[in-house]
Amino acid sequence: MAALELNLTKPGDTVEKLVLNLDKGERFRVRLLWDGEVDLDLHAFVAINMGQGAKVSSFADILSTYNVKRVIRGQTVGTLEKKADGSFEIYAGALVHSPDALDGSADGDDEWVSIKPDTLNPPAGGAIEIPLLATIHPQNSGRTFRDVKNARFIVENSAGQEVLNVSLSEQFAEFVGVQGGSIMVEASGSSFAAVGVGFNKDFNQVLSHFA
Template sequence: MSNLVLNLSKPGEAAPKLSLNLNKGEEFKVRLSWDGNTDLDLHALVTVNTGSGAKASSLGDILSTYNVERVLEGGVKAGTLALAADKTFSVHGGALVHSPDARDGSLAGDDEYVTVKPRLLTMPAAGHLEIPLLAMIHPQASGKTFKHVENARVIIENSAGQPLLDVGLSSQFGAFVGVQMGSIVVDGNGASFIGVGVGFNTDFNGVLGHFS
Protein backbone atom coordinates (compact mmCIF):
# COMPACT_ATOMS: atom_id res chain seq x y z
CA MET A 1 0.00 0.00 0.00
CA SER A 2 1.08 3.63 -0.33
CA ASN A 3 2.63 5.35 2.66
CA LEU A 4 0.25 6.97 5.16
CA VAL A 5 0.87 10.70 5.58
CA LEU A 6 -0.74 13.16 8.00
CA ASN A 7 -0.71 16.95 8.15
CA LEU A 8 1.58 17.75 11.11
CA SER A 9 0.06 21.17 11.78
CA LYS A 10 -2.23 22.01 14.67
CA PRO A 11 -5.09 24.53 14.71
CA GLY A 12 -3.65 28.00 15.28
CA GLU A 13 -0.33 27.54 14.62
CA ALA A 14 17.32 -0.15 24.24
CA ALA A 15 17.22 -3.81 24.11
CA PRO A 16 13.69 -5.23 23.93
CA LYS A 17 12.31 -6.40 27.24
CA LEU A 18 9.16 -8.48 27.38
CA SER A 19 6.64 -7.73 30.12
CA LEU A 20 4.11 -10.54 30.05
CA ASN A 21 0.49 -9.76 30.81
CA LEU A 22 -1.17 -12.62 28.97
CA ASN A 23 -4.63 -11.75 30.21
CA LYS A 24 -7.42 -11.34 27.67
CA GLY A 25 -9.02 -8.70 29.85
CA GLU A 26 -5.81 -6.69 30.32
CA GLU A 27 -5.81 -2.92 29.81
CA PHE A 28 -2.97 -0.44 29.57
CA LYS A 29 -2.41 3.24 30.25
CA VAL A 30 0.41 5.26 28.68
CA ARG A 31 1.18 8.40 30.70
CA LEU A 32 3.27 11.34 29.44
CA SER A 33 4.29 14.27 31.62
CA TRP A 34 6.74 17.15 31.27
CA ASP A 35 7.35 20.73 32.44
CA GLY A 36 7.68 23.94 30.45
CA ASN A 37 6.34 25.39 27.21
CA THR A 38 7.45 22.72 24.74
CA ASP A 39 4.62 20.84 22.97
CA LEU A 40 4.96 17.04 23.31
CA ASP A 41 2.55 14.46 21.91
CA LEU A 42 1.66 10.82 22.44
CA HIS A 43 0.83 8.69 19.39
CA ALA A 44 -0.31 5.07 19.03
CA LEU A 45 -0.94 2.89 15.99
CA VAL A 46 -3.07 -0.21 15.49
CA THR A 47 -1.04 -2.43 13.17
CA VAL A 48 -0.93 -6.01 11.96
CA ASN A 49 2.30 -7.99 11.96
CA THR A 50 2.39 -11.08 9.73
CA GLY A 51 6.14 -11.54 10.07
CA SER A 52 7.42 -8.64 7.98
CA GLY A 53 6.96 -5.86 10.51
CA ALA A 54 4.06 -3.95 12.04
CA LYS A 55 1.94 -2.25 9.36
CA ALA A 56 -1.03 0.12 9.65
CA SER A 57 -3.55 -0.19 6.82
CA SER A 58 -5.59 3.03 7.04
CA LEU A 59 -5.72 6.48 8.61
CA GLY A 60 -8.31 5.03 11.00
CA ASP A 61 -5.49 3.04 12.61
CA ILE A 62 -3.60 6.18 13.68
CA LEU A 63 -4.32 7.64 17.13
CA SER A 64 -2.65 11.02 16.84
CA THR A 65 -3.56 14.65 17.38
CA TYR A 66 -2.49 15.16 13.75
CA ASN A 67 -5.33 12.84 12.71
CA VAL A 68 -8.10 14.75 14.51
CA GLU A 69 -10.63 16.50 12.24
CA ARG A 70 -9.77 20.20 12.16
CA VAL A 71 -9.65 23.27 9.94
CA LEU A 72 -6.26 24.86 9.40
CA GLU A 73 -5.33 28.31 8.19
CA GLY A 74 -6.83 29.01 4.79
CA GLY A 75 -9.78 26.70 5.41
CA VAL A 76 -7.78 23.54 4.74
CA LYS A 77 -9.45 20.49 6.30
CA ALA A 78 -7.27 17.80 7.87
CA GLY A 79 -7.64 14.65 9.94
CA THR A 80 -10.15 11.81 10.10
CA LEU A 81 -10.90 11.33 13.82
CA ALA A 82 -13.86 13.03 15.50
CA LEU A 83 -13.11 15.11 18.58
CA ALA A 84 -15.45 14.23 21.45
CA ALA A 85 -17.14 16.85 23.63
CA ASP A 86 -14.50 16.30 26.34
CA LYS A 87 -11.72 16.84 23.72
CA THR A 88 -10.67 13.19 23.73
CA PHE A 89 -10.40 11.19 20.52
CA SER A 90 -10.26 7.49 19.77
CA VAL A 91 -9.84 4.73 17.19
CA HIS A 92 -11.35 1.27 16.69
CA GLY A 93 -14.53 1.92 18.65
CA GLY A 94 -12.79 3.21 21.75
CA ALA A 95 -10.16 0.47 21.96
CA LEU A 96 -7.58 3.26 22.05
CA VAL A 97 -8.53 6.63 23.59
CA HIS A 98 -6.32 9.74 23.74
CA SER A 99 -6.67 12.47 26.34
CA PRO A 100 -7.15 16.10 25.24
CA ASP A 101 -4.09 17.43 23.41
CA ALA A 102 -1.78 19.36 25.75
CA ARG A 103 0.18 22.24 24.21
CA ASP A 104 2.58 22.57 27.14
CA GLY A 105 3.53 20.80 30.35
CA SER A 106 1.44 22.94 32.67
CA LEU A 107 -0.92 20.29 34.02
CA ALA A 108 -0.42 18.63 37.38
CA GLY A 109 0.28 14.91 36.92
CA ASP A 110 -0.18 13.54 33.40
CA ASP A 111 -0.15 16.10 30.61
CA GLU A 112 -1.32 13.50 28.06
CA TYR A 113 -2.31 9.86 28.29
CA VAL A 114 -3.57 7.03 26.10
CA THR A 115 -5.69 4.11 27.31
CA VAL A 116 -5.65 0.79 25.45
CA LYS A 117 -8.33 -1.92 25.77
CA PRO A 118 -7.07 -4.79 23.57
CA ARG A 119 -10.24 -6.85 24.03
CA LEU A 120 -12.15 -4.30 21.90
CA LEU A 121 -9.90 -4.92 18.89
CA THR A 122 -10.70 -7.42 16.15
CA MET A 123 -7.99 -9.98 15.56
CA PRO A 124 -6.63 -10.22 11.99
CA ALA A 125 -7.11 -13.29 9.80
CA ALA A 126 -3.34 -13.79 9.82
CA GLY A 127 -0.57 -12.62 12.13
CA HIS A 128 -1.10 -10.66 15.33
CA LEU A 129 -1.94 -7.13 16.38
CA GLU A 130 0.82 -4.77 17.44
CA ILE A 131 0.29 -1.30 18.91
CA PRO A 132 3.46 0.84 18.70
CA LEU A 133 3.54 3.58 21.37
CA LEU A 134 5.37 6.82 20.56
CA ALA A 135 6.22 10.13 22.24
CA MET A 136 7.39 13.04 20.08
CA ILE A 137 8.15 16.75 20.18
CA HIS A 138 5.81 18.78 17.97
CA PRO A 139 7.79 20.00 14.90
CA GLN A 140 7.18 23.68 15.62
CA ALA A 141 9.54 23.34 18.60
CA SER A 142 12.38 23.79 16.11
CA GLY A 143 15.82 22.62 17.17
CA LYS A 144 14.66 21.06 20.42
CA THR A 145 15.37 17.50 21.46
CA PHE A 146 14.24 15.80 24.66
CA LYS A 147 17.31 17.13 26.50
CA HIS A 148 15.75 20.59 26.13
CA VAL A 149 12.48 19.46 27.75
CA GLU A 150 12.33 19.51 31.52
CA ASN A 151 11.25 16.34 33.32
CA ALA A 152 9.79 14.56 30.28
CA ARG A 153 8.71 11.09 31.41
CA VAL A 154 6.61 8.18 30.14
CA ILE A 155 5.05 5.57 32.40
CA ILE A 156 3.17 2.58 30.98
CA GLU A 157 0.93 0.72 33.42
CA ASN A 158 -1.26 -2.36 33.32
CA SER A 159 -4.82 -2.48 34.62
CA ALA A 160 -3.57 -3.15 38.15
CA GLY A 161 -1.56 0.09 38.06
CA GLN A 162 1.75 -1.78 37.95
CA PRO A 163 4.43 0.04 35.92
CA LEU A 164 5.66 -1.94 32.91
CA LEU A 165 7.90 0.93 31.83
CA ASP A 166 9.08 4.11 33.54
CA VAL A 167 11.50 6.11 31.44
CA GLY A 168 12.90 9.63 31.67
CA LEU A 169 12.91 10.95 28.11
CA SER A 170 14.89 14.06 29.04
CA SER A 171 17.83 12.00 30.28
CA GLN A 172 17.64 8.64 28.50
CA PHE A 173 16.61 9.91 25.04
CA GLY A 174 17.97 13.44 25.22
CA ALA A 175 19.47 13.38 21.71
CA PHE A 176 16.15 12.61 19.99
CA VAL A 177 12.88 14.35 19.05
CA GLY A 178 10.87 11.14 19.24
CA VAL A 179 10.95 7.67 20.73
CA GLN A 180 9.05 4.42 20.36
CA MET A 181 8.83 3.33 23.98
CA GLY A 182 7.47 -0.09 23.09
CA SER A 183 4.53 -1.98 21.65
CA ILE A 184 1.51 -3.78 23.00
CA VAL A 185 1.23 -7.16 21.28
CA VAL A 186 -2.17 -8.86 21.07
CA ASP A 187 -2.52 -12.47 19.95
CA GLY A 188 -4.60 -15.53 20.77
CA ASN A 189 -3.01 -15.80 24.21
CA GLY A 190 -3.87 -12.27 25.33
CA ALA A 191 -1.94 -9.01 25.51
CA SER A 192 1.68 -8.29 26.42
CA PHE A 193 3.96 -5.26 26.47
CA ILE A 194 7.34 -5.24 24.73
CA GLY A 195 9.81 -2.45 25.55
CA VAL A 196 11.61 -1.09 22.48
CA GLY A 197 13.36 2.21 23.27
CA VAL A 198 14.19 3.39 19.73
CA GLY A 199 14.89 7.10 19.22
CA PHE A 200 14.03 9.16 16.12
CA ASN A 201 15.18 12.46 14.69
CA THR A 202 12.40 12.96 12.15
CA ASP A 203 8.81 14.18 12.27
CA PHE A 204 5.81 11.93 12.86
CA ASN A 205 5.31 11.25 9.15
CA GLY A 206 8.90 10.05 8.99
CA VAL A 207 8.20 7.64 11.83
CA LEU A 208 4.88 6.64 10.30
CA GLY A 209 6.73 5.51 7.19
CA HIS A 210 8.21 2.64 9.20
CA PHE A 211 4.70 1.30 9.87
CA SER A 212 3.02 1.69 6.48
Protein backbone atom coordinates in the same frame (compact mmCIF):
# COMPACT_ATOMS: atom_id res chain seq x y z
CA MET B 1 -0.35 1.48 -1.81
CA ALA B 2 0.12 5.22 -1.43
CA ALA B 3 2.02 6.25 1.67
CA LEU B 4 -0.04 7.55 4.57
CA GLU B 5 0.83 11.11 5.51
CA LEU B 6 -0.78 13.42 8.05
CA ASN B 7 -0.76 17.20 8.29
CA LEU B 8 1.50 18.00 11.26
CA THR B 9 0.13 21.52 11.76
CA LYS B 10 -2.12 22.38 14.71
CA PRO B 11 -4.62 25.25 14.82
CA GLY B 12 -2.79 28.38 15.92
CA ASP B 13 0.63 27.24 14.67
CA THR B 14 2.79 29.80 12.97
CA VAL B 15 3.21 28.85 9.33
CA GLU B 16 6.80 28.05 8.62
CA LYS B 17 11.76 -8.33 26.23
CA LEU B 18 8.15 -9.12 26.83
CA VAL B 19 6.24 -8.38 29.99
CA LEU B 20 3.46 -10.94 29.59
CA ASN B 21 -0.09 -10.92 30.88
CA LEU B 22 -2.45 -13.47 29.38
CA ASP B 23 -5.48 -12.08 31.19
CA LYS B 24 -7.85 -11.10 28.39
CA GLY B 25 -9.23 -8.33 30.60
CA GLU B 26 -5.86 -6.56 30.62
CA ARG B 27 -5.82 -2.78 30.23
CA PHE B 28 -2.93 -0.41 29.59
CA ARG B 29 -2.51 3.29 30.32
CA VAL B 30 0.23 5.18 28.54
CA ARG B 31 1.28 8.37 30.31
CA LEU B 32 3.30 11.34 29.03
CA LEU B 33 4.22 14.10 31.47
CA TRP B 34 6.60 17.04 31.37
CA ASP B 35 7.09 20.60 32.61
CA GLY B 36 7.43 23.83 30.66
CA GLU B 37 6.17 25.38 27.45
CA VAL B 38 7.46 22.81 24.93
CA ASP B 39 4.64 20.93 23.14
CA LEU B 40 4.95 17.12 23.29
CA ASP B 41 2.56 14.63 21.70
CA LEU B 42 1.64 11.02 22.39
CA HIS B 43 0.70 8.66 19.54
CA ALA B 44 -0.40 5.06 19.03
CA PHE B 45 -1.11 2.93 15.95
CA VAL B 46 -3.20 -0.20 15.50
CA ALA B 47 -1.05 -2.24 13.13
CA ILE B 48 -1.10 -5.79 11.79
CA ASN B 49 2.02 -7.90 12.31
CA MET B 50 2.20 -11.15 10.36
CA GLY B 51 5.86 -11.66 11.23
CA GLN B 52 7.33 -9.05 8.89
CA GLY B 53 6.87 -6.04 11.15
CA ALA B 54 3.94 -3.84 12.12
CA LYS B 55 1.99 -2.41 9.19
CA VAL B 56 -0.62 0.37 9.26
CA SER B 57 -3.02 0.47 6.30
CA SER B 58 -5.53 3.22 7.07
CA PHE B 59 -5.83 6.62 8.71
CA ALA B 60 -8.45 4.96 10.93
CA ASP B 61 -5.56 3.02 12.54
CA ILE B 62 -3.73 6.16 13.71
CA LEU B 63 -4.43 7.66 17.13
CA SER B 64 -2.69 11.03 16.98
CA THR B 65 -3.58 14.68 17.43
CA TYR B 66 -2.36 15.12 13.84
CA ASN B 67 -5.25 12.87 12.73
CA VAL B 68 -7.99 14.89 14.47
CA LYS B 69 -10.27 16.86 12.15
CA ARG B 70 -9.32 20.53 12.18
CA VAL B 71 -9.21 23.49 9.82
CA ILE B 72 -5.76 24.63 8.69
CA ARG B 73 -5.68 27.72 6.46
CA GLY B 74 -9.25 27.10 5.32
CA GLN B 75 -8.82 23.39 4.60
CA THR B 76 -10.19 20.54 6.71
CA VAL B 77 -7.56 17.93 7.51
CA GLY B 78 -7.54 14.81 9.71
CA THR B 79 -10.12 12.05 10.08
CA LEU B 80 -10.90 11.62 13.81
CA GLU B 81 -13.75 13.42 15.55
CA LYS B 82 -12.89 15.32 18.71
CA LYS B 83 -15.30 14.81 21.60
CA ALA B 84 -16.73 17.63 23.70
CA ASP B 85 -14.02 17.15 26.32
CA GLY B 86 -11.27 17.27 23.67
CA SER B 87 -10.50 13.54 23.74
CA PHE B 88 -10.60 11.32 20.65
CA GLU B 89 -10.55 7.59 19.93
CA ILE B 90 -10.21 4.80 17.36
CA TYR B 91 -11.71 1.32 17.10
CA ALA B 92 -14.89 2.24 18.98
CA GLY B 93 -12.99 3.26 22.09
CA ALA B 94 -10.44 0.45 22.17
CA LEU B 95 -7.87 3.25 22.16
CA VAL B 96 -8.74 6.63 23.69
CA HIS B 97 -6.48 9.70 23.71
CA SER B 98 -6.68 12.54 26.21
CA PRO B 99 -7.19 16.12 25.02
CA ASP B 100 -4.08 17.47 23.29
CA ALA B 101 -1.82 19.34 25.74
CA LEU B 102 0.06 22.26 24.21
CA ASP B 103 2.46 22.52 27.17
CA GLY B 104 3.40 20.72 30.36
CA SER B 105 1.31 22.81 32.74
CA ALA B 106 -1.04 20.08 33.98
CA ASP B 107 -0.74 18.49 37.39
CA GLY B 108 0.15 14.84 36.80
CA ASP B 109 -0.25 13.45 33.28
CA ASP B 110 -0.19 16.01 30.49
CA GLU B 111 -1.33 13.45 27.89
CA TRP B 112 -2.45 9.83 28.19
CA VAL B 113 -3.77 6.97 26.08
CA SER B 114 -5.94 4.16 27.45
CA ILE B 115 -5.97 0.82 25.63
CA LYS B 116 -8.36 -2.15 25.87
CA PRO B 117 -6.56 -4.92 23.95
CA ASP B 118 -9.29 -7.55 24.34
CA THR B 119 -11.70 -5.48 22.22
CA LEU B 120 -9.39 -5.90 19.21
CA ASN B 121 -9.41 -9.03 17.04
CA PRO B 122 -5.96 -10.24 15.93
CA PRO B 123 -5.69 -11.88 12.49
CA ALA B 124 -5.31 -15.64 12.14
CA GLY B 125 -1.63 -16.53 12.25
CA GLY B 126 -0.60 -13.03 13.27
CA ALA B 127 -0.97 -10.32 15.88
CA ILE B 128 -2.10 -6.77 16.35
CA GLU B 129 0.82 -4.55 17.34
CA ILE B 130 0.23 -1.14 18.91
CA PRO B 131 3.43 0.97 18.74
CA LEU B 132 3.54 3.74 21.36
CA LEU B 133 5.40 6.94 20.51
CA ALA B 134 6.14 10.34 22.01
CA THR B 135 7.37 13.27 19.92
CA ILE B 136 8.20 16.95 20.17
CA HIS B 137 5.79 18.94 18.03
CA PRO B 138 7.65 20.23 14.92
CA GLN B 139 6.73 23.83 15.74
CA ASN B 140 9.36 23.56 18.50
CA SER B 141 12.09 23.42 15.87
CA GLY B 142 15.63 22.82 17.04
CA ARG B 143 14.67 21.38 20.42
CA THR B 144 15.31 17.85 21.62
CA PHE B 145 14.16 16.10 24.78
CA ARG B 146 17.22 17.62 26.48
CA ASP B 147 15.36 20.93 26.29
CA VAL B 148 12.22 19.53 27.97
CA LYS B 149 12.05 19.52 31.76
CA ASN B 150 11.11 16.32 33.58
CA ALA B 151 9.70 14.52 30.53
CA ARG B 152 8.70 10.95 31.35
CA PHE B 153 7.10 8.15 29.30
CA ILE B 154 5.25 5.61 31.46
CA VAL B 155 3.18 2.53 30.62
CA GLU B 156 1.04 0.89 33.30
CA ASN B 157 -0.99 -2.32 33.25
CA SER B 158 -4.42 -2.84 34.79
CA ALA B 159 -2.85 -3.70 38.16
CA GLY B 160 -1.15 -0.30 38.21
CA GLN B 161 2.29 -1.84 37.70
CA GLU B 162 4.73 0.17 35.60
CA VAL B 163 5.97 -1.97 32.72
CA LEU B 164 7.87 1.04 31.36
CA ASN B 165 9.12 4.22 33.04
CA VAL B 166 11.80 6.20 31.22
CA SER B 167 13.10 9.74 31.46
CA LEU B 168 12.96 11.29 27.98
CA SER B 169 14.90 14.31 29.24
CA GLU B 170 17.85 12.13 30.28
CA GLN B 171 17.74 8.74 28.55
CA PHE B 172 16.66 10.14 25.16
CA ALA B 173 18.06 13.66 25.50
CA GLU B 174 19.45 13.93 21.96
CA PHE B 175 16.22 12.88 20.21
CA VAL B 176 12.97 14.55 19.14
CA GLY B 177 10.93 11.34 19.38
CA VAL B 178 10.94 7.87 20.86
CA GLN B 179 9.07 4.61 20.47
CA GLY B 180 8.75 3.51 24.07
CA GLY B 181 7.35 0.10 23.23
CA SER B 182 4.54 -1.87 21.64
CA ILE B 183 1.50 -3.67 22.97
CA MET B 184 1.05 -7.05 21.29
CA VAL B 185 -2.46 -8.48 20.99
CA GLU B 186 -2.64 -12.19 20.15
CA ALA B 187 -5.30 -14.87 20.43
CA SER B 188 -3.78 -15.97 23.76
CA GLY B 189 -3.88 -12.49 25.32
CA SER B 190 -1.91 -9.26 25.39
CA SER B 191 1.66 -8.34 26.28
CA PHE B 192 3.94 -5.32 26.39
CA ALA B 193 7.31 -5.23 24.64
CA ALA B 194 9.74 -2.45 25.55
CA VAL B 195 11.46 -0.91 22.52
CA GLY B 196 13.21 2.28 23.63
CA VAL B 197 14.28 3.57 20.22
CA GLY B 198 14.90 7.30 19.75
CA PHE B 199 14.70 9.15 16.44
CA ASN B 200 15.26 12.58 14.91
CA LYS B 201 12.59 12.43 12.22
CA ASP B 202 9.15 13.99 12.03
CA PHE B 203 6.00 11.99 12.64
CA ASN B 204 5.30 11.28 8.97
CA GLN B 205 8.82 9.96 8.42
CA VAL B 206 8.35 7.61 11.37
CA LEU B 207 4.89 6.62 10.13
CA SER B 208 6.41 5.62 6.77
CA HIS B 209 8.26 2.78 8.51
CA PHE B 210 4.91 1.23 9.45
CA ALA B 211 3.31 1.58 5.99
